[in-house]
Amino acid sequence: MQTTVLDRVEPVADGTVSLVLRGADGPLAPWEPGAHVDLALPNWLTRQYSLCGDPADRGSYRVAVRHDRLSRGGSEYIHLFLRTGRTMEVSLPRNNFPLLPAPEYLFVAGGIGITPMVSMLAAAVESGAVATLVYVGRSLVTMPFAGELRAAYGDRVRVYATEEHGRPDFAALAAALNPQALVYCCGPMSMLDAAEAVFPAQRLHIERFQPTVRQFAPNQPFEVHCVRSGKTVPVAAEESMLDALNHAGCRVSSGCREGVCGSCEITVVDGEPEHRDDIGAPPGRMYCCVSRALSGRLVVDL
Amino acid sequence: MTSNDTLMSARPRRVSYEEVRARIGEPEDMIRAKVHDRIDRHGHRFIAHSPFVAMATSDAHGLPDCSPRGDYPGFVKVLDERTLAIPDRPGNKLADSFRNLAENDGIGLMFVIPGMREVMRVNGHAYPTDEPDVLARMRTEGKDAQLAIVVEVVEAFFHCGRALIRSRLWDPASQALAAELPSAGEVAVDQMGLDVDPAVLENMLETAYRQLY
Numbered sequence: 001m002q003t004t005v006l007d008r009v010e011p012v013a014d015g016t017v018s019l020v021l022r023g024a025d026g027p028l029a030p031w032e033p034g035a036h037v038d039l040a041l042p043n044w045l046t047r048q049y050s051l052c053g054d055p056a057d058r059g060s061y062r063v064a065v066r067h068d069r070l071s072r073g074g075s076e077y078i079h080l081f082l083r084t085g086r087t088m089e090v091s092l093p094r095n096n097f098p099l100l101p102a103p104e105y106l107f108v109a110g111g112i113g114i115t116p117m118v119s120m121l122a123a124a125v126e127s128g129a130v131a132t133l134v135y136v137g138r139s140l141v142t143m144p145f146a147g148e149l150r151a152a153y154g155d156r157v158r159v160y161a162t163e164e165h166g167r168p169d170f171a172a173l174a175a176a177l178n179p180q181a182l183v184y185c186c187g188p189m190s191m192l193d194a195a196e197a198v199f200p201a202q203r204l205h206i207e208r209f210q211p212t213v214r215q216f217a218p219n220q221p222f223e224v225h226c227v228r229s230g231k232t233v234p235v236a237a238e239e240s241m242l243d244a245l246n247h248a249g250c251r252v253s254s255g256c257r258e259g260v261c262g263s264c265e266i267t268v269v270d271g272e273p274e275h276r277d278d279i280g281a282p283p284g285r286m287y288c289c290v291s292r293a294l295s296g297r298l299v300v301d302l
Numbered sequence: 303m304t305s306n307d308t309l310m311s312a313r314p315r316r317v318s319y320e321e322v323r324a325r326i327g328e329p330e331d332m333i334r335a336k337v338h339d340r341i342d343r344h345g346h347r348f349i350a351h352s353p354f355v356a357m358a359t360s361d362a363h364g365l366p367d368c369s370p371r372g373d374y375p376g377f378v379k380v381l382d383e384r385t386l387a388i389p390d391r392p393g394n395k396l397a398d399s400f401r402n403l404a405e406n407d408g409i410g411l412m413f414v415i416p417g418m419r420e421v422m423r424v425n426g427h428a429y430p431t432d433e434p435d436v437l438a439r440m441r442t443e444g445k446d447a448q449l450a451i452v453v454e455v456v457e458a459f460f461h462c463g464r465a466l467i468r469s470r471l472w473d474p475a476s477q478a479l480a481a482e483l484p485s486a487g488e489v490a491v492d493q494m495g496l497d498v499d500p501a502v503l504e505n506m507l508e509t510a511y512r513q514l515y
Contacts, residue, residue: 044353070438070439071439073377073439076350240443
């Protein structure tokens, strides 16, 4: 964790505020476009937000938060109760949405899904690649950074306010796509589903805020052997691997606990994990908040 | 028989409300004025920081029951200035509060914030709901609340801190009191006349406590 001070809370669109968090003990950890951090709120909740400031600014992080109508206590707290000057713990940046090299990029953002795209678009343009941003929102006043992005990148930014212009034609975008191009999409579930339906899977990168709804085989108990501590931890069918490890004293940090943020990533030495996350674990890794085991025993580097 | 029963020769005498008033006097106008009919921004801030609420309901005959509810601060949602929602998490399945609300919709709430001497009280009428938009706001660790209690606010007010000051409730030294009590397992073995090691019950309870959602 890094200690920051909340310097500014300012509206950036109807229903959205931006937070500027200044490093309390000097420069903050560096980050790459697409990265997010966990923000520990005073009400014990931890929430993940994409960094939307300038990666070159090592003195502070910037995030933008939309007040969710169905807030469980994160965005509502930030909008109504968070006070400037307050000390806040922020995680090291993590990146599940890195910008991979390509000659051409199509960025597709829906609503608050614009946040990771701000620095990604800047980096893509900086690299000399062809870059287009399709930015969809309900109406212009609810769309953070729309004006700034249009001013900075002109026609490369195509803003669709659906109340006025309707939705962009994803099929047409897919048909016109350069085969070498990479597509990055972040937004509400319906937009991600639409993107997955038209863009080739190997060109498409998605960042989710919410887990997908899926059915899994019933939970089975299994055991986890932690090579560093030598402990063997039983995981009952009704508890998560993350909880079992933490109760046994094998500390694993966590954020969303829903398989979307990646903060509980651990290294698997042996055994076969049953991946239930929405991030896509790299080989030899797993997210133990939701994922379990296909083998009766996992060996992990803890 | 405990020693207290033997010490008391008769029921304590009852005094009338008029006698009570005569003893304690009348409240100041300012105290009367503190009762609001809605949750203002100060009340909302209080509830948003409260991880614990005592919830009183009563049955058709007026027999009351007080039940603790707790979770992360703000687990009770302020839906609007006249409406709250309290999540129902897995518990002992006795559903005393729900049974009471089915007979008598009156509810009394006392919100507490650790470290804060004042408490907040809300009284009103309540009913259970399974409204998806309400339950979605209570999703924790990937699980929705199974039900919620909707509270229609009639009265809301802050209650002064004297009781919490006198009780030293937030003084860390007060936690030594818990060590003076037998464990929950020992009490259960004694109360139910069980022939088991209290540690077995303790372990069962600890295991059950790991499954909070």
